[in-house]
Amino acid sequence: MDISARSFLSFTASLTVASAIAIAPPPPPMPAIPTPTVADVRLTASPAEIEAAIARFQGVFDDLSAGAGELAGLPGRGLIAAAGGIENFFDVALTRLIDDATDPDAATSLTILRTLAVNAWAMLEHNLGRINPVITYTTEQVGKLLSGAVTGSAQNMLIALSELAGHPLALQSYAHLFTAALDSGRLVVGNGLRVIHEIGGAGLDIAQVVVDELTYQVDNLIGGFSTLLTHIGDTSASPLVAAALGAVRDLVLAPVRAVVDAGSRVISTVVTITHTGFDRVLDTATDIVDPPRRETAPVVTAARSESESAAVDPAGAPAHADGDAATEAPVDEKPAVEAPVDDEPAVEAPVDSAEPADPAESAEPAESADPVDSEETADSDASAEPADSDDEAPAPRTHTTPRADRDSAPSGSDSAPTGGDSAPSGSDSAAA
Numbered sequence: 001m002d003i004s005a006r007s008f009l010s011f012t013a014s015l016t017v018a019s020a021i022a023i024a025p026p027p028p029p030m031p032a033i034p035t036p037t038v039a040d041v042r043l044t045a046s047p048a049e050i051e052a053a054i055a056r057f058q059g060v061f062d063d064l065s066a067g068a069g070e071l072a073g074l075p076g077r078g079l080i081a082a083a084g085g086i087e088n089f090f091d092v093a094l095t096r097l098i099d100d101a102t103d104p105d106a107a108t109s110l111t112i113l114r115t116l117a118v119n120a121w122a123m124l125e126h127n128l129g130r131i132n133p134v135i136t137y138t139t140e141q142v143g144k145l146l147s148g149a150v151t152g153s154a155q156n157m158l159i160a161l162s163e164l165a166g167h168p169l170a171l172q173s174y175a176h177l178f179t180a181a182l183d184s185g186r187l188v189v190g191n192g193l194r195v196i197h198e199i200g201g202a203g204l205d206i207a208q209v210v211v212d213e214l215t216y217q218v219d220n221l222i223g224g225f226s227t228l229l230t231h232i233g234d235t236s237a238s239p240l241v242a243a244a245l246g247a248v249r250d251l252v253l254a255p256v257r258a259v260v261d262a263g264s265r266v267i268s269t270v271v272t273i274t275h276t277g278f279d280r281v282l283d284t285a286t287d288i289v290d291p292p293r294r295e296t297a298p299v300v301t302a303a304r305s306e307s308e309s310a311a312v313d314p315a316g317a318p319a320h321a322d323g324d325a326a327t328e329a330p331v332d333e334k335p336a337v338e339a340p341v342d343d344e345p346a347v348e349a350p351v352d353s354a355e356p357a358d359p360a361e362s363a364e365p366a367e368s369a370d371p372v373d374s375e376e377t378a379d380s381d382a383s384a385e386p387a388d389s390d391d392e393a394p395a396p397r398t399h400t401t402p403r404a405d406r407d408s409a410p411s412g413s414d415s416a417p418t419g420g421d422s423a424p425s426g427s428d429s430a431a432a
Helices: 005-023 047-072 074-100 104-166 171-235 239-289 371-383
Strands: none
Touching: 047 074, 047 104, 074 104, 104 171, 171 239
């Protein structure tokens, strides 16, 4: 059979290619194609980052509040220094006049006036020192409460919005957003009530100090003039003048002083009752609107430190990741307002020169004690057991409001300041 040249060439080429393929080594395996990965990209901040940023802002606001409190106390410190300077001026000036006086009666009168003036200005300085810490503390707390309401609400809403942006199709994100809005509203109203509590309580504290100051000044003035009238009447040569001055002292000054003291006690009682009722009403309203949180997770406070802002709960999740965060009011101790000083002004009346008693009349032999009785007394004293001092002290009351305990003022143990030296004895005065 005839075979064309074209067919022979095609067959030869095919055979050559097939032989080359059969003899050639197998190709190397193809490298594995890497699986594409998606980077973990977040378009919003995490709750821990939001809390850290809010805590830094709150720290700045706390510093500003403390500075505002110190600024509010500057006028009070100036008044305290002025009152102390006037007190020293009267003390030094009248003391020099007393030392230069040659008449004993004049020296005694100047001593009474010095005591009257020095006590008046010393008590004013003391009571200004009671008012100024209240003003400073209240200003600082109001600033912290207002800034805490703003930063706490912002934190709640930012955390909820961050969760909503990360999971826009989850119903739980919208539920957390609604809860954060409610918490923010409760926080704003609760801190507003705490601000009213702080300002109202401070006003009542200052009112009590003002009542104490006015009562003392009136008592000091009346007591000083009564002593001065007594001294003038005693040194007067006219019995009629002495009787008139005694009548003014007993029939005018004494009843006025009694009325002032009674009125002061009534006003103090009213202020105390009002203070107690005001505290209870505001505490109850604050607990209803914004009750204290009983959580194990850390809670952002108005005075929160930067290191605590990024704290996480034991489970590992950031604090308040569900948007249910609240800024609580800082629990600071309010400076105690001292109790009023009820001591009367220490104005010393002139000492009357009286003849000494006969030592023979006053000297009586003391009865000798029975040795048997003394031994029994010593035995009973030795056998007495010491009192048990291991009683547990009552636990201090804690409050959720910044007004930790307004009724913790210590009892006034400071006696009224006495001015100058005691009045010299009048050698020519008669017995009252």
